[in-house]
Amino acid sequence: MTTNRKWGSFLTRLFAAALLMTGLFALPAQAENTKQGNGALASELEDIKSQVLKLNRDLFILEEDLLFPASTQIAVFVSVDVGRFLKLDSVELKIDDNNVSGFLYTERQRKALEQGGIQRIYLGNLKMGPHQLTAIFTGNDAEGRTVQRAISHNFDKTDETVMIELKVEDSESSYRADIKVEQWVL
Amino acid sequence: MAVNTQSFSTKLTHIGNQLTRVLGCAAMLCSCLTLLHTTELQAAEKSIKNSVSASAPKTDLEDKFYRQSLYFYFAGDYGAALRQISLNRQRKGIYSDRSQLFEAGLQVSIGLHDQATQTLVQFEQQQANATAKTTANTSTNTNSSKTKSATSPTELLLIALLQLSEQQIEQGDIDAAKLTLGRITTLLPDYVEQYHVLNQLAYWPDAPPLTAQVQQQSTSEDDQPPTSSSAAYIALNQALLHMEQQQYSAAQPILIKLKSQQWQPPKINFWQQVFNPFAEPDIFDDKDELLPEVKDALLQQQAVNDYAKLLLAQLYFANKQYNLAYNELSDFPEQSPYAESALFLFAYSAQQQQHYDMSFKLLTLLQQQYPFSNLAWQAALLTAKQVSEQQSLAQGLTLYRQAEQVYLQKIADIKLFSAAFSTINNVTDFASKTLAQQTPSLAPKSDALALILTERFNTDSPWLKKALHDPQLATAYQTLLNLNLLRDNVQKQQINSQWLKDTLALNTQRQANVIKQQKQLAYTEMINALTEQKQRIAKIIDQAEAEQNAQVFADQSQQQWIDRIDASQATLTKLAPQRNIVDEQQRLDRIKGVLQWQLQQTLPQRLWQHKKSLMQLTKQVEQLELQASRFSALSSNTRLLSDFELRQQQTQTDINSMNGNITELRDKTDRDIRGKISIFTQQQQYTLQQLLLTTRHQMANVLEQMSRADTAPISPFSVNETAVNESAVNKSTASDPTAGESAAQGAR
Numbered sequence: 001m002t003t004n005r006k007w008g009s010f011l012t013r014l015f016a017a018a019l020l021m022t023g024l025f026a027l028p029a030q031a032e033n034t035k036q037g038n039g040a041l042a043s044e045l046e047d048i049k050s051q052v053l054k055l056n057r058d059l060f061i062l063e064e065d066l067l068f069p070a071s072t073q074i075a076v077f078v079s080v081d082v083g084r085f086l087k088l089d090s091v092e093l094k095i096d097d098n099n100v101s102g103f104l105y106t107e108r109q110r111k112a113l114e115q116g117g118i119q120r121i122y123l124g125n126l127k128m129g130p131h132q133l134t135a136i137f138t139g140n141d142a143e144g145r146t147v148q149r150a151i152s153h154n155f156d157k158t159d160e161t162v163m164i165e166l167k168v169e170d171s172e173s174s175y176r177a178d179i180k181v182e183q184w185v186l
Numbered sequence: 187m188a189v190n191t192q193s194f195s196t197k198l199t200h201i202g203n204q205l206t207r208v209l210g211c212a213a214m215l216c217s218c219l220t221l222l223h224t225t226e227l228q229a230a231e232k233s234i235k236n237s238v239s240a241s242a243p244k245t246d247l248e249d250k251f252y253r254q255s256l257y258f259y260f261a262g263d264y265g266a267a268l269r270q271i272s273l274n275r276q277r278k279g280i281y282s283d284r285s286q287l288f289e290a291g292l293q294v295s296i297g298l299h300d301q302a303t304q305t306l307v308q309f310e311q312q313q314a315n316a317t318a319k320t321t322a323n324t325s326t327n328t329n330s331s332k333t334k335s336a337t338s339p340t341e342l343l344l345i346a347l348l349q350l351s352e353q354q355i356e357q358g359d360i361d362a363a364k365l366t367l368g369r370i371t372t373l374l375p376d377y378v379e380q381y382h383v384l385n386q387l388a389y390w391p392d393a394p395p396l397t398a399q400v401q402q403q404s405t406s407e408d409d410q411p412p413t414s415s416s417a418a419y420i421a422l423n424q425a426l427l428h429m430e431q432q433q434y435s436a437a438q439p440i441l442i443k444l445k446s447q448q449w450q451p452p453k454i455n456f457w458q459q460v461f462n463p464f465a466e467p468d469i470f471d472d473k474d475e476l477l478p479e480v481k482d483a484l485l486q487q488q489a490v491n492d493y494a495k496l497l498l499a500q501l502y503f504a505n506k507q508y509n510l511a512y513n514e515l516s517d518f519p520e521q522s523p524y525a526e527s528a529l530f531l532f533a534y535s536a537q538q539q540q541h542y543d544m545s546f547k548l549l550t551l552l553q554q555q556y557p558f559s560n561l562a563w564q565a566a567l568l569t570a571k572q573v574s575e576q577q578s579l580a581q582g583l584t585l586y587r588q589a590e591q592v593y594l595q596k597i598a599d600i601k602l603f604s605a606a607f608s609t610i611n612n613v614t615d616f617a618s619k620t621l622a623q624q625t626p627s628l629a630p631k632s633d634a635l636a637l638i639l640t641e642r643f644n645t646d647s648p649w650l651k652k653a654l655h656d657p658q659l660a661t662a663y664q665t666l667l668n669l670n671l672l673r674d675n676v677q678k679q680q681i682n683s684q685w686l687k688d689t690l691a692l693n694t695q696r697q698a699n700v701i702k703q704q705k706q707l708a709y710t711e712m713i714n715a716l717t718e719q720k721q722r723i724a725k726i727i728d729q730a731e732a733e734q735n736a737q738v739f740a741d742q743s744q745q746q747w748i749d750r751i752d753a754s755q756a757t758l759t760k761l762a763p764q765r766n767i768v769d770e771q772q773r774l775d776r777i778k779g780v781l782q783w784q785l786q787q788t789l790p791q792r793l794w795q796h797k798k799s800l801m802q803l804t805k806q807v808e809q810l811e812l813q814a815s816r817f818s819a820l821s822s823n824t825r826l827l828s829d830f831e832l833r834q835q836q837t838q839t840d841i842n843s844m845n846g847n848i849t850e851l852r853d854k855t856d857r858d859i860r861g862k863i864s865i866f867t868q869q870q871q872y873t874l875q876q877l878l879l880t881t882r883h884q885m886a887n888v889l890e891q892m893s894r895a896d897t898a899p900i901s902p903f904s905v906n907e908t909a910v911n912e913s914a915v916n917k918s919t920a921s922d923p924t925a926g927e928s929a930a931q932g933a934r
Contacts, residue, residue, distance in 0.1 A: 041858070042357045043300070044851050045665055048844060049637060050298055052675050055840050057269045059682050061277070062833050066689060079253070109261050117257025118250060165250070184245040 064123075071159040072125040076101070076133065080113040080168045086139045086147065086177030088113065088168060093122050094134040100124055118165065126157045135166050137179060151179040160186065248280045255288065265637045268292045283309070287342045294350050296637045297668075299362070306346055310369075313343070341374055348380050355387050358661070363388045373398040379416035386423045391430060418444060418490045425497060434501050441501065444494035448487060492522040499531050508538035526552070530561045533568075542576050558596075558648045563877055566592055571884065579892050586885045593878040597871055603649040604867040613859045614666060618646045637675070639667055653866040662859045669852045676844050683837050690834060694827050701821045709814050713807070720803055727796055736785035739792035747781050 078091055088110050093101040101122040105113075113119060137149045155162060163184040171178050255270035271289045274280040286309050293302035347370050354363035367388055373381055378400055385394030421440050428437035495514060502511035512535035518528040533548035549565040549572075556562040566589035574582020610616070643663035645651055654660045730738040740748055754774055758767050 041662070041665055041851070041855065042297075042359065044847075045668055046298055046300060048669075048672055048847050048851065049296065050301060051840065051844050051847070052672050052679070053265060053268060053272075053298075053637070055676070055679055055837060055844065056265065057272050057276075058833070058837055058840070059679055059686065060269060061273070062830065062837065063682070063686060066686065066693075066830055077250075077254075112257050112260030115256070115260050116253055117260050118253040119257045120254060182245070184247065184250065185243060186245070186247070 068123055068125060070161045072127065072157075073161040074122075074124055074126045074157065075120055075161065075163045076122040076135075077118050077163065077165040078103075078113065078121045078168070079118045079165060080110075082170045083110070083114040083168065083177075085142055085170045085175060086137065086149065086168055087141075088137065089139040089146075091121060091138075091166075092136040094136075095124075095126065096131055097134070113168075121166075126162070128157050128159060130154065130156050133164060133181075135179065137166075137168060139177075141176070147176075149177060149179050151181060153181045153183075155183060247278060248274075248282050248285075251278060251280050252282065252285050252288070255285070259288075259292070264292055264296050268296070283312070284342075286312075287346060290346050291349075294346060294353060297353065299350060299354060299357075299359075302346070302350055303366070306343065306350070309343065313340075340372065344370060344372070344374060344377055348377060348384060351384050351388065355384065358657075360388055368397070370398045373400045375400060379420060383416055383419045383423070386420065390423070391427060418447065418487075422490060422494060422497075425494070429497065429501060429504075432504075434505055437501055438498070441494045441498040445491050445498060447491070488519070489523060492519060492524050492528075496524045496528050496531070499528070499535070503531065503535070508535045511535040512539050512541075526556050526559055526561060529555075530565065533565065537572065542572060546572060553592075558652050560873060563593070563596070563874070567877060567881055567884070570881070574884075574888050579888050579895070583885060583888045583892070586881055586888060590878060590881045590885070593874050593881060597874045597878070600649060600867050600870050600874070603647070604864070607650075607863050607867075608860070613856055613863075614643070614663075614670070616645045616647045616650050618644045637671070639664065639671060643667055649867075649870075650863075652870075653863060656862065656866065659859065659862045659866070662855055662862065666852065666855050666859070669848055669855065673845075673848050673852075676841055676848065679837075680841050683834060683841060686834050687838075690827060690830055697821065697827065700817075704817070704821060709817075713810055713814055716810075717807055720800070720807055723803075724800055727793070727800060731793055734786075734789065736782070736789040736792070739789065739796060740785060744781065744785065747777075751778055751781065 074095070076093060080086075080088060088105050090102065090104045092099065101124075103119075103121050109119070131154070133153045133155065135151050135153075137151075139147060141147045149168075151166065153164065155164065163186065165182040165184060167180040167182060168177050169180055170176075251270070251274040255267045255274070258264070258267035258270055268289065271285050271292070274285065286305060290302045290305040290309065293299075293305060347366055351363045351366040354360075354366060363384070367381070367385055370381065381398060382394070382396065385396055388394070421444055425437040425440040425444070428434070428440070495518060499511040499514045502508070502514060511531065515528050515532040515535065518525065518532065522528065529548060529552050533545050533552065536542075536545035536548060546569060549569045552559070552565045553562045553569075566585075570582055570585035570589050573585050607613075607616070643654070643660070643666075645654070654663065726738060729735070737748060751774065758770055758774065761767055
């Protein structure tokens with residue numbers, strides 16, 4: 001009996017260790033140990049991350065200012081409204097019959113458009129005067145058949161940035177997707 | 187006059203050609219220089235254009251640019267989404283409520299907590315101002331963002347604050363988390379549970395204040411049944427707290443309910459997703475979107491059930507209800523993350539229930555499955571003790587020897603690990619290689635500005651794996667991985683910056699060439715000469731119109747006729763004194779008359795054509811003058827390129843400083859990790875040494891008992907009693923130093 005009690009005492013101590021080990025596997029939602037050092041480190045990391053972002057933005061602006069000044073700049077955007085009748089696969093862009101851009105969509109990028117995102121598909125330079133933009137959209141219709149939609153848009157390049165949005169819109173009446181063009185008024 | 191008229195049309199054409207050539211040349215030069223266009227010029231031109239296009243309805247640019255950042259966000263490029271919002275604000279002056287909150291959300295999700303806090307404070311102030319204005323004016327105008335989003339700004343702010351505090355807690359910044367939670371004054375019913383859990387975690391082990399007022403529903407969350415996973419966490423934390431305070435009777439019913447409860451995972455809306463991109467892992471699964479969510483929810487549910495079960499078993503232990511604990515753990519899932527502790531407890535309860543065979547097997551299994559676990563090491567000792575007491579001293583001695591060998595081996599192992607770790611240059615050398623790292627050529631290339639780690643640090647080294655149970659060490663490793671990510675990012679930007687530098691150099695060269703060309707061609711003189719010619723032609727046209735002189739516009743054949751008539755007239759005039767030329771003169775006059783009639787017939791048409799050509803010419807000359815003046819302004823403006831160069835140099839300086847900061851922080855983290863690993867290895871060695879010492883004491887006792895048994899047989903139980911006493915003392919010294927600290931960790 002005494003032996004049993006001693007044995008129990010020995011094991012109880014081990015149980016204490018077991019309990020502490022259980023503590024190591026605490027719930028993921030539980031907060032981790034707080035140390036001031038961690039906070040300082042995290043703060044420094046955050047600071048660098050913020051600097052990287054700022055640098056990225058500055059370089060982006062510099063690049064755009066240098067290479068695409070407003071007087072010659074043209075930007076083309078793509079958006080999708082619902083996307084039930086055309087699951088977008090790719091877009092080709094031509095300006096004055098010259099291929100200027102092509103984009104092949106991943107599933108995620110396509111969904112990003114269907115969720116309301118607007119994608120800038122092309123940024124380039126054009127001289128002033130009349131031009132023609134042609135876009136060819138390829139995708140699958142509701143039945144999974146490959147379909148193509150093309151649109152042509154004439155516009156005048158002034159010395160102000162030209163922004164053109166190509167909108168893939170579902171037409172409930174014809175059960176097909178149509179491409180609409182909207183030239184943004186700045 | 188005849189000579190003048192003859193060359194007029196040809197000249198007009200010639201001037202046109204000349205102008206086209208000059209314009210083409212100028213256009214080319216200008217297109218080169220437009221690359222260097224100044225913003226001032228653009229601004230001036232814009233102001234003119236604005237007046238022209240004022241009549242057209244303006245596009246809702248706020249919506250368009252906001253949706254651009256949405257595209258980046260949904261496509262997984264959070265850095266670009268944040269950059270887009272920043273660009274919208276900086277360049278277009280667009281900063282709506284929703285974009286402000288979206289920015290805060292993105293900042294939270296990529297770990298920019300300070301910036302997110304600032305953005306949210308700014309947003310709160312704006313909201314307060316807007317509310318004050320609305321109440322003062324009782325205006326019916328609605329906020330644009332409110333009309334476009336089903337989620338109110340108050341709710342968005344609440345989501346942002348909750349997610350921010352969650353991340354602060356995860357980072358161990360408890361004080362900041364308390365402050366963030368303290369800023370929540372109003373709660374919507376859907377977020378009560380999340381708020382409660384976060385408060386529990388932030389204020390652990392004290393009772394959270396829960397000061398926020400719940401809107402709409404007056405019932406407190408305590409009265410509600412725990413139907414969601416958040417509620418389960420609240421209950422679990424509550425039970426844990428009761429157990430810490432030894433209020434077992436209060437903890438027991440909660441745990442009994444939790445161990446078998448099922449619930450729905452909380453629904454996550456768009457804004458919660460924005461603020462926490464990992465809320466729904468792999469949401470964009472190509473094959474089945476819902477599966478990962480369901481899987482995740484099931485895993486979470488199972489983990490909470492298991493943990494409740496384990497806590498309940500511990501509660502029974504504390505109450506010495508070993509049979510209940512045994513029954514509780516008998517069906518504990520093998521794959522559970524808490525299986526190790528459960529196995530040990532199960533073995534112990536089996537011993538208490540005198541199921542020695544079962545206990546022996548379980549302890550052996552524990553040693554086999556978790557060779558680096560402290561519990562498994564203790565299990566070795568426990569097994570030997572059990573065998574020596576329940577079976578024979580000789581068998582027990584063998585097991586003690588085996589345990590001794592295990593400890594010696596582990597001590598040697600940990601020393602080797604320690605030595606290996608101290609010699610490596612990079613503490614991440616122990617990381618296990620992912621498939622993408624093994625085959626970099628197959629890894630998908632992305633232009634996305636990666637700022638979030640998608641994977642945690644992983645290793646194949648069992649010792650490091652064990653060390654990583656320390657959350658601080660794990661965080662330090664994550665910091666290091668984050669720094670590596672940022673370093674790669676900065677390297678990419680360095681390449682970009684260098685490319686811009688090269689482009690600038692090229693442009694400088696082009697500008698110099700253009701200026702040189704301009705000097706050689708003497709554009710101003712050419713344009714002046716053209717203008718003069720144009721003016722002279724205009725004069726001729728005006729004069730012809732006034733005099734109704736159709737000859738000026740004669741075509742080539744008509745001009746030949748006029749020339750012939752003039753020549754004939756000269757001949758006749760010469761012959762007139764010598765002979766009668768009346769007949770010839772009449773014939774010539776008739777021809778003249780016919781020609782004149784022909785010319786007069788086409789005069790209005792030709793006059794109009796020439797006037798139109800002249801107008802076009804005037805326009806072209808004006809354009810040319812404009813281009814020339816712009817060209818002159820651009821070519822003489824050296825500030826243009828130097829401005830770009832300065833900006834490029836500034837980014838280069840930033841890159842250098844950032845590289846320095848990254849290296850510095852990396853070194854600091856590296857030292858921190860090495861220090862922690864050193865402490866870890868020392869602790870492990872100490873634990874193993876203590877276990878070794880205990881084992882040797884036990885072996886000595888067994889040997890002593892064996893020798894006593896050889897000389898004078900006595901009851902083995904009385905000897906064991908002494909041995910166990912010693913063992914318990916030794917064990918307590920082995921486990922006690924870490925017990926306090928680890929228990930504290932567990933509580934948190």
